[in-house]
Amino acid sequence: MTTPKVYKTEAIVLKRMNLGEADRILTLYSPNLGKFRAVAKGVRRPKSKMGGHLELLTHSALMLARGRNLDIITQSQTIDSFLPLRGDLWRTSMAFYAAELVDQFTAERVENRPLYSLLVNTLRWLCDAQDVELTLRYFELKLLTHLGYKPQLHECLGCSISLKPTTNFFSSSGGGVLCPRCREQEPLARPISLNALKVMRLLESGEYAAASRVRLSAELSRELEQLMRHYIRYLLEREVRSVEFLDRLRREG
Numbered sequence: 325m326t327t328p329k330v331y332k333t334e335a336i337v338l339k340r341m342n343l344g345e346a347d348r349i350l351t352l353y354s355p356n357l358g359k360f361r362a363v364a365k366g367v368r369r370p371k372s373k374m375g376g377h378l379e380l381l382t383h384s385a386l387m388l389a390r391g392r393n394l395d396i397i398t399q400s401q402t403i404d405s406f407l408p409l410r411g412d413l414w415r416t417s418m419a420f421y422a423a424e425l426v427d428q429f430t431a432e433r434v435e436n437r438p439l440y441s442l443l444v445n446t447l448r449w450l451c452d453a454q455d456v457e458l459t460l461r462y463f464e465l466k467l468l469t470h471l472g473y474k475p476q477l478h479e480c481l482g483c484s485i486s487l488k489p490t491t492n493f494f495s496s497s498g499g500g501v502l503c504p505r506c507r508e509q510e511p512l513a514r515p516i517s518l519n520a521l522k523v524m525r526l527l528e529s530g531e532y533a534a535a536s537r538v539r540l541s542a543e544l545s546r547e548l549e550q551l552m553r554h555y556i557r558y559l560l561e562r563e564v565r566s567v568e569f570l571d572r573l574r575r576e577g
């Protein structure tokens with residue numbers, strides 16, 4: 325696909341890096357281009373018109389010019405700065421985590437509109453969610469679904485029986501749940517309580533409006549966090565290796 329010399333897109337600012345005296349390289353996530361990097365020239369100068377529209381996690385409408393290497397942002401206008409996030413360190417760190425996951429799980433210039441919408445919505449939800457941890461778990465499960473890693477939460481990965489209402493076992497390498505018998509073949513699988521399994525099913529298949537009404541005890545919230553953290557870490561190690569491999573192929577090709 326060839327991009328025209330000048331083009332428009334909207335994007336979320338995932339990451340930024342200073343360049344030279346006054347410029348910045350931004351990592352952006354957009355509906356049609358997926359993740360891409362672009363240069364914002366002069367943006368660190370106090371008089372820059374663009375600076376305020378290109379802060380981290382800002383949703384902006386951009387005009388870009390194709391550059392030799394990276395494209396150059398020529399205009400920017402804030403669509404949403406998610407203001408309520410800014411004054412709350414806890415919510416802000418949750419939002420950074422969401423942006424970081426999108427960054428780490430995606431390769432450059434791969435369109436994924438559902439993931440883009442999920443990210444924009446999650447930043448909005450994090451502004452006023454009652455239980456931000458629940459919002460984040462919802463985000464993680466939907467992110468994995470949009471990337472093709474939706475965990476199998478209904479039948480046992482090993483013997484395909486419908487999982488019984490008891491403590492089962494989550495296998496990160498298998499991407500789903502094992503019944504107590506099949507677990508013997510996979511000692512690394514971690515126990516998942518019946519309540520955690522029910523919440524994960526609801527988050528995975530439901531809409532946010534329904535999911536956000538769930539009330540989690542501190543203990544259940546912790547269990548879900550640990551399960552998801554373990555699964556995501558497992559996937560990212562695999563993912564990072566495959567992205568590195570792709571990059572190497574590209575360089576050598």
Ligand SMILES: [Zn+2]
Nearest residue numbers: 480483503506
């Ligand atoms: Zn089984």
